[in-house]
Amino acid sequence: MSQAQPAAPATALSKIHKMRFCIAFFIFSFCWMLALQVVAAVLLPQRLTDIAPDSKEAIFGVLNSATALASLISNLIVGNLSDRTRSIFGRRTPWIASGGIIAGISLFLIGILPDGTTIGISYCVSMVGLNMMIAPIIASLSDRVPEDMRGTMSAFISAGTLFGSALGQIVGAQFITMQLPGFIVSGVVMGISGIAAVICWPKEQSSKDMPAVQADFGSLIASFRPPIKGARDFWLAFVGRSLLLFSYYMILNYQLYILQDYIGQSTKDSAVTISTMSIVLMVVSLISALSAGPISDKIGRRKVPVVIASLLLAVGYALPWLMHSPMGMILFSAIGGFGYGMYGSVDQALNVDVLPNEEEAGKDLGILNIATTLGQMVGPIVTSAIVVNTGSYGMVFPTAIVMVVIACIFIMLIKKVK
Template sequence: MGSAVATPTLETETLTESITPSAAAATADNALGERFTKADIVRFMLGFLICGLLWVVPFAASSQVLLPQRFRDEGFANPTALIAQLNAVGAAVALIANLVFGALSDRSRSRFGRRTPYMVIGSALAGLSLFLAALAPSIPLILLCWAGFQLGLNALLAPFLAVLSDRVPDTKRAQMSAAYGFGVTIGSTLGTIVGAWFITNQLTGFIIAGIALGIAGLATALTWPKEPSAANMPHVAFSVRSLLMSFKPPTQNCGDFYKALVGRLLIMLGYYMIISYQLYVVEDYIGQDAQTAAATIALVSVCSMVASLVSMVVSGPLSDKIGRRKPLVIACAVIIAIGFAVPFVWPTATAMYVFGAVAGFGLGIYNTCDQALNVDVLPSKEEAGKDLGILNLSNTFGQIFGPIVTSILFGVLGTYKPVFVLSIVALLASIIFIATIRKAK
């Protein structure tokens, strides 16, 4: 576990060294007219990594281990359906929050910048709500706290991801996406490990998770070069109608935008059908008790992390060098599907480790290239926050419908086997939409 903590520094250095020598000087202007120096590259990469790490650790620990185990330990009825309900409520909030905070940050004219205030306040709200979810004594209150968590989390993430369009030149976006992917990948593993460590002491685990999430926005903003003031940007006259129109989905030059949306939705749907129930898959499908299952999924996550980091080290610089995103995103869907097929045909703990490594390798490619692809298909740079918020609804809907589909199939058939089949079908169907995008290579 010590090596896992040290990995971000080592891998970030590897990516930084891959930048061409011309990046030693100012390399490009971003959308705000800032000069992009080598020092800026390093600071932005670290900021993307830190944010990914600090929000995913709490999310993975709470959603994949601590809350599912709490539901069983405290005797809540039908915990499998309760997880689906939890994800549905939280994701429904995220659906609205993504659009609202993306659009509001586009229109913000704060002297602290358009994105920074939302990131700082959003992460603090999310961290507090996550901690309160550990104390909530009833299902309605747990659901309310989880909704608050998703509200704050999306107030952080919608403006955060818009920075990729605002402040990062297009020649560096895959590398920044890779740095963010490092944080997400390492955070997923560490989150599962933290959850496993505290599976019998859940309150402490929730406290650690809440603190990490609560400081994510501030830590990221302090790591990045200071965002320029937005106070002097042209103001948009405020009215209820103009505010509502700012949430309007794009309607012109947007065919590729919606293909990327559907393709990403199918990848996330297939992914969350399995990942959201990882603990129960190991307990019920593989047949392990709670503590053994917690140790198993911790090791699965380590396998996934190592494989993801390897794939990101290669795919991030490769994508920027060849100027292509689509072949790599298609490859990620195929590889994840292959990983999911292993425990389907071989339901053992060893198969889960193979599943973690193979699917993790594919997910690493996804984390590296998908956000860069999303930025490439944006219809309007001026509305990047709102439009990226719409694209990120694919994650939201994946989180909503993935667990719901799994809950229905398991409730009717009493086995996770058909869940694996349908998740693989969804992953492979995404290829149809990604392959037909024309605006990006």
């Protein structure tokens, strides 16, 4: 069989198709994130408390590590396989629709399985199903969306994720004393996320007539090779993204402990501050996410929003360090959250713009998504190491500032994107 040839560039979209893509990206991101947060942030920790009160922290830590690994591997594999899929429904649609069903069923099962082992297996399967949707959805930015619309679409993805995350925690809290209905709601919402996406956006063209790919095992293994030729900008984006997320999660994942152990608030007062921070973060990040992406498309620039976002994040990190008060953390949520929303709104568009080969978009975007996992995993580990070695959170903030500045430098070195 012949090797696959590069796909034709995405053609201009009509106003109706633009609207359908915007709606599809928002609904998909909102639904999967809401469903996941209902379980991950509220119901799963409570479920572990009920079935294993003496070892809940250890089990929860193992589950988080296992699901992060499952997400990383499945995103890379599914992204590659979707590049190679040939069907009357297109390359991406079969994965998106089936992934939602798998993720929804396995997410619901967490609410009825009896022990940590079976819950962990079901949780990992759910992450595989979720990434069966995410990898092809993001790859479709390259396949089906023209370059001058990618910032806008990326903004709707970011806004849906942010809104779903905030609302998911609120919804989950309503089911904490009656968990099974909560798991049912979560499973159903996750299940319909992929189906809703493929219904809302314009029908994907058949890929049956695309050039075939070699199907032998050796060719499949070789297809997972990271990009090397002409991939300078790709790897600069990878490092920049890793470091920026690294810096953000150094503080975000430890905000409760920062309020209690660094600023000195009581448990009750810190809970009030966290609630205020969550509301502020949701509002400002939604505003910046929905505005920065379209502006990026209009001015034809990706780096400008990233530079501004990096500066806002650096200021946000500095305020709790300098003010040493609850107001400093609230301002971190306001200023840093605005910057993070701005970065998120152009993040995926920037990633697509630096792809060395758009025909391998699914696989290469899967590699770039490893940066997300690395940032979320390594950031908190570094924070923990700093606190253990210094006995304080004081050095966490300047370290985060240095990381985001270096991240900005790496992204500014990209030549392919203005």
